Amino acid sequence: MKVVKLHEGRSHEWLVFGRDEERPSKIIDTNQYMIKTANHAIILDPGGIELFSAMLAAVVHHVPIQQITHLFASHQDPDIISSLGLWDKTLPHATLYAPWLWEGFLRHFGCNSIKYNPLPDEGKSIRLDDIEIQFIPAHYMHSSGNFSVYDPQAKILMSGDIGAALLPDGAPLFVEDFDHHVEKMRLFHQRWMPSNRAKKDWVRRVRQLDIQYMAPQHGAIFKGKDVNRFLDWLDELEVGTGV
């Protein structure tokens, strides 16, 4: 599992975990994120059960497990959070922030000790030591209960499946050529995103944020101007093409 520091500030840092070489084939590659503050850490979209061991091993290179006090699941998909049952054994005192809509479903993965903190549809903010973390509504993008995560201090938006690209193994972690990258994203967004109205709503919300990095759960991370390029592209794209 590769680990890259996305942001390092006075009060906190962002780490990306991904491109796991030992990932079983046929399993979609995912990026996991961790925000680490002085005394806490939150893992964003901790990933599927199949990469739990690799993820846990990578995490303890950076924090003692007791410091991980929070988890976040953008939605209910197995590649996002089917590892929940094992995190539940690892971090029995942690709190999971996830859409209220999925509570009864996510508990099927095993959530006996971890506290489930249901996110309301309108989203909310929490504090982790000195920083604020905002959960931004992203419903129907693609899941019907779905959130993005925004850190106003580091100016990072963790966008979950939005901005995802299906890339070959070993692809670079950052978008290098936007026009070329578009082709790797098109099908994913057209087929997995169901609603043009929801898409417009999300783009409108996100345009109001100051974003330096947009970090999706699959594929490559957008930097600087590519973030706006992506928003423009998505705004124009016809989605929900499965019917």
Add this chain to the structure above:
Amino acid sequence: MPSTPKNSAHFFINAATVAAELSVVLTEAKNISLEAMNAKALVARAGDNVRTFKPITDFMVELANDTIWLVKEINREALVLSRTSLSDLHSADAHERFKQAQARSRTAPFGDTLDPVAQSASHQHHQQSMQLKRHMRKLFELLDEIESRMLAANVVTATSRLEAATAADSYQASLEGIVVKLEKAANRIKHIASKCRHSLER
């Protein structure tokens, strides 16, 4: 004894299958019970002519009741076993994944913070395996018991045959009919019990 994940994997299915197979035994036991009632009526009607057959009918009633009770017990135990082997499978999986994480993080600065979690997963797995073994032993004991009842039934059918042969002519056919039915039911139960045992031992 199954303690590896692979064994548990087929085990929870087999244990559930056992419960289903046993419904046939229950039907047979109810048949014995019915036959015992017929035999009792016959013995009462025939009076002294078939006096020696009376203990046999009592035995049949007892056998039917015991078998029904045992089947219910086995059924309960088989379902518990199925659940336990599934938990065993989960705990083995968790144990394995924590072990892998430990192996991969030997040089990590905070790798040792995993140790208590990995230890507790290993402990939990051990407990689950012990419990699985306990439940399995219990289930085999119950199957043993049902099989030994059926062996006793075989002995009794042999003596009943002799008794039937010495009874008055007018009752001989009915008594022999009862003996044959008891024998058939006992053999079928024995067959199913050993089938269950085999599917659990596989």
